[in-house]
Amino acid sequence: MSRVQFTAGSPVGALTDPVMIDSKETVDRDDAIAVHPTSDGWRLTVYVADVASGVALGSDADRKALRRRESAYGGWRGRAKMLPRPVEDRLTLAPGRACPALAVQMKVGRDGSVNHVEVERATVRGALAMDHAEVAAAVRNSDHPLHAGLRQAAAVSEVLLARRREHGALALYDLLSGWATDEDGTVVRLASFERNIAYVIVQECMIAANTALAGWAAERDLPVLFRNHSASKVAPPRDVLLHDLDLAFTARSDARLAALQQRTLMTLRAAEYAPFMGGHWGLNLPGYLHGTSPLRRYADLVVQRIILSHLDKTASPYSADELHAVAQALNDGARQDREAESESRKSVTHSRTRRAAADDSADYSRLDSAAFHAILKRGCKEQIAGPSLVDEAARRAADQNLTSLEQQLVLLVAGGAGWQPARVACLQAIAASPETAVSVLSVHAQVNGCELPEFTVEARGQGHDAVFRAQASWTSGDDQVTGAERSASTKKGARHQAALSLLARLADLPDPSRDLASWDRTGAAPASKALPPAEDRSPVSVLNELEQTRVITGLTYGMSSDGPGHQMVFSCTARADMGGQSLSATASATKKATAKANAADGLLTQIRAARTESHA
Structure with a gap:
C-alpha cells in the first residue's frame, strides 16, 4: 500500500514539512497541511490523524465518544473531550515522531478549482506545530524560514475562497472586526486569536478537503455520513443574502452584522448528518462531509473508518441501518444541545435583563448593540416600558440604529401606552427609509412561522411615463390585514410605500405612507414633478x-x-x-x-x- 510523505528537492516556496495550526495548549491535533507550488497551481495535501485504527468500533472509548459526539472547549457545556486523554496522546499528530494518517491530496488550480483528488494512507514525519499568531507573523516576515511556504498556503486559501464566492457560497471573512461566516453561512464572531490569515488558511483547506472527500466517496458509491444543509422556506434568495452579507461586512457596523447574524440563524437550518448526499446550501455544493477532525467529532471518525476500510479493500464496518442510526443519534444529540444551550442562556440572562428593562434610572446610551438588544427584547416581550428603556429605543430608532428585528419588537410585540413614544419614533424612522419596511415585515413572518406578505402590483404607461400601484397584505390563519394602495413611478417605490402602509396597520399606528405618483383613469403620468413638501419630514x-x-x-x-x-x-x-x-x-x-x-x-x-x- 502506498504511503505519502515529502522528500528532499521540493521546489522553492514549498511548505515541505506539514504544519499543524492550532493554539499552543492544544493536545488533540488531528490535521496538518502541506503545499507544493506547481507550474499551474499547487498540490495541497491535508493530513488527518489516523484515529480509526486506534479506537475500535464498539469499544468503551467508542461508545463514550458516540454519546459525547464532539469535544467541547468551554461555553455552556464546559470542557469535555470526546476521547480520553491517553487515547488523544497516542493518536494525535505530533512533532518529532512518525504519525499514521490519512492523506487527502488535491491539485488546486490558480483559479481555485480542485481536481485530481487522491486519498491514501500516509505517515506524517517532521510535522511542525504553530499557533495562529506565529503563522500570521511568518506570512508577514520575509526573513522567516517558513515565510515562502506559508505564503503559498495563504495564496491557496485566497484562490479557494474566491472560487467558493464565485460559485455562490456564503463565505466572507472580516479579520479586522472579527466577523466571519461559518461553513453553513451563519455569521459568527471570531475569537481574538483567530483574527488573522491563519484562520482563513485552516478554514479554506479543511473545507476543500471535506468537499474533496465527499466527491471521492460519491464517485466510488461509498455510503458515508454526509453533511447536508438547507435553508428555511422564508430564507431570502441566495443572491439577496450574498448582497446583504457584502454590504454588512463592507460597512463593518457591529449593529448591522449582529442583525445579520440573527437573520442567518433564523433562516438557515442547522446542517444534519445522513448516509446519503443531500447537498449543502450554505456552501452551494452538491455534497459535503466532515472528515478532517476524527479526534474531536464522532462523525469524522465514522467517515474515516469507512474510507480506510475501502482503501484496505475490506467490508464497511457499518451496515446501512447502523449508519442511519448513527446519523440519527448525532442529529438528535445536536438538537438537544441547541435546545439546552438556549434554555441555559435564557435562565441566566432572563432575570438580569428583566431588572435592567425596568430600571428607571439606567443609562442605556453606552450599551453596545448586543447588550441593548437583550434588554430591549425582554422589555418588549414582557411589556416592561421602563421610561429610560423607551427613551433610548426612541433615540436609537431616530438615529437609524435599530435592526429590523428590533423594529419588529418595538412595533409589533411591545404594547401599552408606555411604549407609544418608541413605537411612533420607530415608524417615523422607517418612513424616512421605506425600503426597511419590507425587511421588518419579512422578520415578522420569520419569527411567527408565517408566509411572507403578498404584494399585488399594477402598471400603467410605458418607459418614463410608467406609473405603478402596489398593495401589500398579511395573512395569519383566517385573519388578513391589507394596507392601502400606493403608487409611484417605480415598481420598487410603490412596493416600499405599500409595505410601509401595511406595517402601520399591523402596528395600529397612523399611516405615514404616501403616493409618489398620480394614478388616474387615463394612465397618464403626473404633468410635473414638483418637489414634495418638506413639512416636518426628514x-x-x-x-x-x-x-x-x-x-x-x-x-x-x-x-x-x-x-x-x-x-x-x-x-x-x-x-x-x-x-x-x-x-x-x-x-x-x-x-x-x-x-x-x-x-x-x-x-x-x-x-x-x-x-x-x-x-x-
Whole structure:
C-alpha cells in the first residue's frame, strides 16, 4: 500500500514539512497541511490523524465518544473531550515522531478549482506545530524560514475562497472586526486569536478537503455520513443574502452584522448528518462531509473508518441501518444541545435583563448593540416600558440604529401606552427609509412561522411615463390585514410605500405612507414633478421620494470617520444628479444619522436652488 510523505528537492516556496495550526495548549491535533507550488497551481495535501485504527468500533472509548459526539472547549457545556486523554496522546499528530494518517491530496488550480483528488494512507514525519499568531507573523516576515511556504498556503486559501464566492457560497471573512461566516453561512464572531490569515488558511483547506472527500466517496458509491444543509422556506434568495452579507461586512457596523447574524440563524437550518448526499446550501455544493477532525467529532471518525476500510479493500464496518442510526443519534444529540444551550442562556440572562428593562434610572446610551438588544427584547416581550428603556429605543430608532428585528419588537410585540413614544419614533424612522419596511415585515413572518406578505402590483404607461400601484397584505390563519394602495413611478417605490402602509396597520399606528405618483383613469403620468413638501419630514425621506419620482437620479451617501472611538466624528457626503448636473453636500457630526441628515439637508437646499434657477 502506498504511503505519502515529502522528500528532499521540493521546489522553492514549498511548505515541505506539514504544519499543524492550532493554539499552543492544544493536545488533540488531528490535521496538518502541506503545499507544493506547481507550474499551474499547487498540490495541497491535508493530513488527518489516523484515529480509526486506534479506537475500535464498539469499544468503551467508542461508545463514550458516540454519546459525547464532539469535544467541547468551554461555553455552556464546559470542557469535555470526546476521547480520553491517553487515547488523544497516542493518536494525535505530533512533532518529532512518525504519525499514521490519512492523506487527502488535491491539485488546486490558480483559479481555485480542485481536481485530481487522491486519498491514501500516509505517515506524517517532521510535522511542525504553530499557533495562529506565529503563522500570521511568518506570512508577514520575509526573513522567516517558513515565510515562502506559508505564503503559498495563504495564496491557496485566497484562490479557494474566491472560487467558493464565485460559485455562490456564503463565505466572507472580516479579520479586522472579527466577523466571519461559518461553513453553513451563519455569521459568527471570531475569537481574538483567530483574527488573522491563519484562520482563513485552516478554514479554506479543511473545507476543500471535506468537499474533496465527499466527491471521492460519491464517485466510488461509498455510503458515508454526509453533511447536508438547507435553508428555511422564508430564507431570502441566495443572491439577496450574498448582497446583504457584502454590504454588512463592507460597512463593518457591529449593529448591522449582529442583525445579520440573527437573520442567518433564523433562516438557515442547522446542517444534519445522513448516509446519503443531500447537498449543502450554505456552501452551494452538491455534497459535503466532515472528515478532517476524527479526534474531536464522532462523525469524522465514522467517515474515516469507512474510507480506510475501502482503501484496505475490506467490508464497511457499518451496515446501512447502523449508519442511519448513527446519523440519527448525532442529529438528535445536536438538537438537544441547541435546545439546552438556549434554555441555559435564557435562565441566566432572563432575570438580569428583566431588572435592567425596568430600571428607571439606567443609562442605556453606552450599551453596545448586543447588550441593548437583550434588554430591549425582554422589555418588549414582557411589556416592561421602563421610561429610560423607551427613551433610548426612541433615540436609537431616530438615529437609524435599530435592526429590523428590533423594529419588529418595538412595533409589533411591545404594547401599552408606555411604549407609544418608541413605537411612533420607530415608524417615523422607517418612513424616512421605506425600503426597511419590507425587511421588518419579512422578520415578522420569520419569527411567527408565517408566509411572507403578498404584494399585488399594477402598471400603467410605458418607459418614463410608467406609473405603478402596489398593495401589500398579511395573512395569519383566517385573519388578513391589507394596507392601502400606493403608487409611484417605480415598481420598487410603490412596493416600499405599500409595505410601509401595511406595517402601520399591523402596528395600529397612523399611516405615514404616501403616493409618489398620480394614478388616474387615463394612465397618464403626473404633468410635473414638483418637489414634495418638506413639512416636518426628514431630508433623507424627501430625497428618497425625489429619487423615486425621478426628479433626481443616482442618490448615494458616502460615510467616513475620524478620531478615537470615544470622540469619533463622522463625515457624510450626499450626491445626486439632476438634469445633467452633479450635486453634492457634506456634513459632519458625532453621530452617523445626524451627519447623514445634515448632508441630505444640504443637498436638498442645492436641489431647490437649482430648480429655482432653471425656472427663473
